Amino acid sequence: MSPLGHDVSNNMFEKQDMSNREMGPEPETVISASVKVEGDFVSQGNVLIEGEVEGSLKTEKDLRVGEKARIGADVSASSATVAGEVRGNLEVSGRLELEPSAKVYGDIQTSDLIVSSGAIICGKVTMDESMVSSMKNAKNKDAAKPKKVEATEELEEIIEEEDAKAEEKEAGKKTVNAFFTR
Amino acid sequence: MYFYIYDNYLSEKKYARTLAAIETRLTDLGISGKIGRLSPFTTAKGLIRDEVRRGTETIVVVGNDETVSKAVEGIGDVKVTLGIIPVGGPCTIAESLGIPYGEEACDVLSKRLTQKIDLGRVNGRFFLASVRIPHGRVEIKDDDGRYKIVMPRGNCEVLVSNLRSADMPESAIQVAAKPGDPLDGRLDTMIISRPTNLLGLSKKKDTSPSIFPMRRLSIKSDHPVDMYADGIAFTASDFVIDVVPKCLKVITGRARVFA
Numbered sequence A: 001m002s003p004l005g006h007d008v009s010n011n012m013f014e015k016q017d018m019s020n021r022e023m024g025p026e027p028e029t030v031i032s033a034s035v036k037v038e039g040d041f042v043s044q045g046n047v048l049i050e051g052e053v054e055g056s057l058k059t060e061k062d063l064r065v066g067e068k069a070r071i072g073a074d075v076s077a078s079s080a081t082v083a084g085e086v087r088g089n090l091e092v093s094g095r096l097e098l099e100p101s102a103k104v105y106g107d108i109q110t111s112d113l114i115v116s117s118g119a120i121i122c123g124k125v126t127m128d129e130s131m132v133s134s135m136k137n138a139k140n141k142d143a144a145k146p147k148k149v150e151a152t153e154e155l156e157e158i159i160e161e162e163d164a165k166a167e168e169k170e171a172g173k174k175t176v177n178a179f180f181t182r
Numbered sequence B: 001m002y003f004y005i006y007d008n009y010l011s012e013k014k015y016a017r018t019l020a021a022i023e024t025r026l027t028d029l030g031i032s033g034k035i036g037r038l039s040p041f042t043t044a045k046g047l048i049r050d051e052v053r054r055g056t057e058t059i060v061v062v063g064n065d066e067t068v069s070k071a072v073e074g075i076g077d078v079k080v081t082l083g084i085i086p087v088g089g090p091c092t093i094a095e096s097l098g099i100p101y102g103e104e105a106c107d108v109l110s111k112r113l114t115q116k117i118d119l120g121r122v123n124g125r126f127f128l129a130s131v132r133i134p135h136g137r138v139e140i141k142d143d144d145g146r147y148k149i150v151m152p153r154g155n156c157e158v159l160v161s162n163l164r165s166a167d168m169p170e171s172a173i174q175v176a177a178k179p180g181d182p183l184d185g186r187l188d189t190m191i192i193s194r195p196t197n198l199l200g201l202s203k204k205k206d207t208s209p210s211i212f213p214m215r216r217l218s219i220k221s222d223h224p225v226d227m228y229a230d231g232i233a234f235t236a237s238d239f240v241i242d243v244v245p246k247c248l249k250v251i252t253g254r255a256r257v258f259a
Helices: A005-019 A129-180 B013-029 B044-053 B065-075 B092-096 B104-111
Strands: A029-031 A036-043 A047-049 A052-059 A062-065 A070-077 A079-082 A085-087 A090-098 A103-105 A108-115 A120-122 A125-127 B002-006 B034-037 B058-063 B081-086 B114-122 B125-127 B130-133 B138-142 B147-150 B155-161 B187-194 B210-214 B216-229 B232-251
Touching (some): A062 A070, B002 B044, B034 B044, B044 B065, B065 B092, B065 B125, B081 B092, B081 B104, B114 B130, B138 B210
Parallel strands (some): A047 A062, A052 A070, A108 A125, B002 B058
Antiparallel strands (some): A036 B147, B114 B125, B138 B147, B155 B187, B187 B210, B216 B232
8 A cells, every 4th residue: 555545546546447448437526316517517537427417517537427317518528428318519539438328419529439229319420530530641651652653653654645646746747748758 | 742632521530541541551652741631711722832832743632523623723734743542432533544542542643653634624714524514505616616516405415525434425336536535635525415205204215425526615505504514513604615735744543544
């Protein structure tokens, strides 16, 4: 045990976070069923909501919305699991998972989306282009060289065609000259 | 240099034997010192301030949670070390700090295992363990007033905890860190709902409490409500509660509830 209890608990939490991905990371803030939060709620840790939130909700870590929870707010989190109702936009930089009882009335922006059968989405879904394009760019870097070779080959073909046309023209000119000279 | 503060109720006969054993043990360990007794005319704050001026570095409270609360209020942010010898009851604070009851606490005192812990402050008054509002409909706002917490209907209790104690409600939900860590620089605000039926009896088991880690909060009520800071009651309609990180050095035992 470390004399600095805070460090120990953080390390323990990090270890659990790695091993409990299926169960969900343990929350630091809990809004239980009978409680309502109004305003701009900001947290630095994992949040579990079983009650109501009105306004805006932002966390730097994981968000879990329980089945009976109701959120009337724009939500921002690094990862989220939604089983309740969200009336607002959802912006999740990591994975967003919508469980069968989830109802989302708003736009979704995420890089990784799991929608279970029965979940309701009424809004626009945008897979985060910055995340997706960055992955594509990583692939494109490997494919960049062959594309350049193809381009040069095409150019060469075009040049050859033009040369052939030019030669035909010159040949045509020669016959005309032969006609006039005796 | 040690200064011992005895609470007023220890003058009762039933505590005489325990006190005699404690004093003998302190002498054997070589940590005996001056004794001051609380009375209606002598406050802990006055005693502590006088002794600190004389150069005392360690204040030892002999008594229960209320005695500790009076001492903490008197110490505030003064640079002294606090020790506890629990006698009488309730002694939940000493239990949370891993300090055994009575004579055995002297050995813990002698080992001098210290830890700097956070203190809470409500309307300028320091507290060590928790602040409790058992009844009343209140509104809780965070530090900057960015959000407010609307209380559930019915009977509910607000508990702002700095140091975990045995009488704190257990959450059915596994949380990242148990509320009441005096080393994390935050206070854990818990809202415990206790729904009742028409007869005023509890309807069902208590639901899991809400937990909000905060550094500063305000609690307002339309009517004055009772608040208990470490067992000492006072009444007001506006409370401002904040945390003072690593404010007080305390002597603890190995069985303390925090690392």
